[in-house]
Amino acid sequence: MTTKTVSLKIDGHDISVQEGTSILEAAIENGIDIPHLCFLEGLTKTGACRLCLVELKGQAKLFASCSTPVSDGMEVITDSVKLKEYRKKTIQLLLSERTHVCSVCVANKNCELQALADKLGVDHVAYEREWTGEKVDSSHPFLVIDRNRCILCTRCVRVCDEVEGVHALDLKLRGKDSQIIVDFDDSWANSTSCTSCRKCAKVCPVGAIYVEGEPLSQTKDRNIANFVLSRRKK
Amino acid sequence: MPSNSKPKLATLWLSGCSGCHMSLLDNDEALLDLAKNIQLVYGPLVDTKAFPENVDITLIEGAVANYEQAAFLKEVRKHSKILIALGDCAVTGNVPALRNTIKDSANAVLQRAFVENSDKQPLIPTDVPKLLRKVYPLHEVVKVDHYIPGCPPPAGNIAYVLTELLAGKIPIMENKSKYG
Numbered sequence A: 001m002t003t004k005t006v007s008l009k010i011d012g013h014d015i016s017v018q019e020g021t022s023i024l025e026a027a028i029e030n031g032i033d034i035p036h037l038c039f040l041e042g043l044t045k046t047g048a049c050r051l052c053l054v055e056l057k058g059q060a061k062l063f064a065s066c067s068t069p070v071s072d073g074m075e076v077i078t079d080s081v082k083l084k085e086y087r088k089k090t091i092q093l094l095l096s097e098r099t100h101v102c103s104v105c106v107a108n109k110n111c112e113l114q115a116l117a118d119k120l121g122v123d124h125v126a127y128e129r130e131w132t133g134e135k136v137d138s139s140h141p142f143l144v145i146d147r148n149r150c151i152l153c154t155r156c157v158r159v160c161d162e163v164e165g166v167h168a169l170d171l172k173l174r175g176k177d178s179q180i181i182v183d184f185d186d187s188w189a190n191s192t193s194c195t196s197c198r199k200c201a202k203v204c205p206v207g208a209i210y211v212e213g214e215p216l217s218q219t220k221d222r223n224i225a226n227f228v229l230s231r232r233k234k
Numbered sequence B: 001m002p003s004n005s006k007p008k009l010a011t012l013w014l015s016g017c018s019g020c021h022m023s024l025l026d027n028d029e030a031l032l033d034l035a036k037n038i039q040l041v042y043g044p045l046v047d048t049k050a051f052p053e054n055v056d057i058t059l060i061e062g063a064v065a066n067y068e069q070a071a072f073l074k075e076v077r078k079h080s081k082i083l084i085a086l087g088d089c090a091v092t093g094n095v096p097a098l099r100n101t102i103k104d105s106a107n108a109v110l111q112r113a114f115v116e117n118s119d120k121q122p123l124i125p126t127d128v129p130k131l132l133r134k135v136y137p138l139h140e141v142v143k144v145d146h147y148i149p150g151c152p153p154p155a156g157n158i159a160y161v162l163t164e165l166l167a168g169k170i171p172i173m174e175n176k177s178k179y180g
Helices: A023-029 A081-097 A112-120 A155-163 A199-203 A224-233 B019-025 B030-037 B067-079 B088-092 B095-101 B105-116 B155-166
Strands: A005-010 A013-018 A053-056 A062-064 A075-077 A143-145 A169-172 A179-182 A209-211 B008-013 B039-042 B055-061 B064-066 B080-086 B131-136 B146-148
Touching: A005 A023, A013 A023, A053 A081, A081 A112, A155 A169, A155 A199, A155 A224, A199 A209, A199 A224, B008 B019, B008 B067, B019 B055, B019 B155, B030 B155, B055 B067, B055 B088, B055 B155, B064 B067, B067 B080, B067 B131, B080 B088, B080 B155, B088 B095, B095 B105, B095 B131, B105 B131, B146 B155
Parallel strands: A005 A075, B008 B039, B008 B055, B055 B080, B080 B146
Antiparallel strands: A005 A013, A053 A062, A053 A075, A143 A209, A169 A179, B064 B131
């Protein structure tokens, strides 16, 4: 079976990619940078973080590039004054939702949210901040979850389900009150399904899940899902 | 240029650790160039008692944690043409604002510091400024014109913002912000 190729324009560059590719994947393949947080190569796309929004010529609304497939003749704009403003607001909303204090965080200087805030020039948060005081669960022998730093990207939930095949993690509640839970909202130590594989800590873009006593620069591995899945195919 | 026509610079230290002032000093020899172009009229580095009028640029380190600081900050705003939040405590609340995660934190922190952790004469002092219910970043109390995040902000960023402002330009923080 031959796969069809699709031709489109991203920021004026002519690009050909396989049908079914998302705009974000097409951009990454061609070295065009679109800010993103919830997207991770190898995992299903959720469009949760709204950072990868792009403009499509001829369309009034914005599209999440991670979950919008390419189509023939599409003209994508990844960088504009409007998009910059939206992205800065999105980062500010993420920062305002929980207790994000970089200076005392394990992920300081190893954080995708912090890096994007710096890169996009988010020099302050215009919204009043929530100062959540959720209890940290450090009951597991070495995995720790601090929900005050969680941005609800669900990378951990997806890698646990889709790559490790365990689904020990999931979400409870709705909107900003959502929380990552272990098993049926039990403490991590009591989990009967968790295999302690650490993939959740490897893919967490912030400092919400980490390995106790291990520097995050060592733990984090953005390529883990892709790596495991590519080995599985062989 | 006679010294009295140079732009007036003031610095302020609220609830912070003084690290941002250290970072300002960390500009080393660049301070000499800065000193040629400004006059330092108020701050922890100057022995002036009252905040002067008609200050051109005020750099403020630290978050707003008590009523005294909030009132003073509002006064400072009135007398400052450009007000800059210097460092993460001033920009976000940072470490001082961690008490916001605790219920009734104004009382809880005093209880913790002066009663629970005291081995002799546990007593909450009555002569310290009354704590606010919450710790606030500057822009939740007064209008802030520019922000220099960082814990501490890199010395170069402070110099960059001051140089741009003194040249009548607007500093751009894209790729320059440095939280944490």
